Amino acid sequence: MSKIAIVTDSSCDLPNELVEKFNITVVPLRINFSHGEYRDGIDISSDEVADQLKTEVPKTSMPSPEDIEQTFIQLRDAGYTHCIALTISSNMSGTYNTFRIIAEDFEGMKVEVVDTKGLSWVLGLIVLEAARMIQDKFDFQDILNAMDEIKEKVKGFFVIDTLEYLREGGRIGRVTASLGTMLNLKPVITVAPDGRFVSYGMGRGKKQGVKKMLVPIMEQLESARSSIAIFHSKAEAEAEALKEKFKDLENVCDLYISSISPTLLVHAGPGILGIAISTFRKEDQ
Numbered sequence: 001m002s003k004i005a006i007v008t009d010s011s012c013d014l015p016n017e018l019v020e021k022f023n024i025t026v027v028p029l030r031i032n033f034s035h036g037e038y039r040d041g042i043d044i045s046s047d048e049v050a051d052q053l054k055t056e057v058p059k060t061s062m063p064s065p066e067d068i069e070q071t072f073i074q075l076r077d078a079g080y081t082h083c084i085a086l087t088i089s090s091n092m093s094g095t096y097n098t099f100r101i102i103a104e105d106f107e108g109m110k111v112e113v114v115d116t117k118g119l120s121w122v123l124g125l126i127v128l129e130a131a132r133m134i135q136d137k138f139d140f141q142d143i144l145n146a147m148d149e150i151k152e153k154v155k156g157f158f159v160i161d162t163l164e165y166l167r168e169g170g171r172i173g174r175v176t177a178s179l180g181t182m183l184n185l186k187p188v189i190t191v192a193p194d195g196r197f198v199s200y201g202m203g204r205g206k207k208q209g210v211k212k213m214l215v216p217i218m219e220q221l222e223s224a225r226s227s228i229a230i231f232h233s234k235a236e237a238e239a240e241a242l243k244e245k246f247k248d249l250e251n252v253c254d255l256y257i258s259s260i261s262p263t264l265l266v267h268a269g270p271g272i273l274g275i276a277i278s279t280f281r282k283e284d285q
Helices: 016-021 046-052 065-077 095-104 120-135 140-152 164-168 174-182 206-223 236-246 262-268
Strands: 004-009 024-027 030-033 036-039 059-061 082-088 110-118 154-159 185-191 197-204 226-232 252-259 273-278
Touching (some): 016 024, 024 065, 082 120, 082 140, 095 110, 110 120, 110 140, 120 140, 120 154, 120 252, 185 206, 197 206, 206 273, 236 252
Parallel strands (some): 004 024, 082 110
Antiparallel strands (some): 030 036, 030 059, 154 185, 154 273, 185 197, 226 273
């Protein structure tokens, strides 16, 4: 009888209670400051990274090959026969390719690696949908066959409070950043189907940005039962206000809230407020 494991990386933003509930294995990405390297969520927290951003913007890097291989070994030794590894977008990190290379030569457990084309709660919701299918006794190939549909039905949007970090990362130019700051423009960002950040629009101030972000979310909620995830960095009050907006809506079947991982924080800065939605539902879920 097959025993299926779910593995992902720490950019998924899943809180510990969900990781434990669905028996998900999380491999940490690396956060690199001039004074040292840290494992995301193990050696350093998102709040600690946010505090240090005032003096240095660190680099992020993929998990070490040794961490990935050791994860597979531990799962195989625990009796798992199959593993589905769901990673951050290959257009944002080399994590997918490293997982794939190690999986190709791994023996004793069948491993399939999926490039989710997402990060943060876009990745997180994809991971949860796959984990639910395991709990509902779907077989390995059925889950893999569902991945394209799951990815298509998970979307995410977030409002950026400052353009400084997009400029530091080379995603916008210095003039654009300066002009946006002067005009108090708040970009609404989404993840394109190819797994890259793209602009969904701009709001004049954060409240307008949030209103713009809510439009596609509410449109999807009107047509399908959905899981909603609210994610933020140093924006607890705004995140809780969004939670209040969603909590009594009929089509919201799961509602999650968490702070973001350092991976997204480093690229977009503190003050982020975002929403991810999954309209994927198997008949027996």
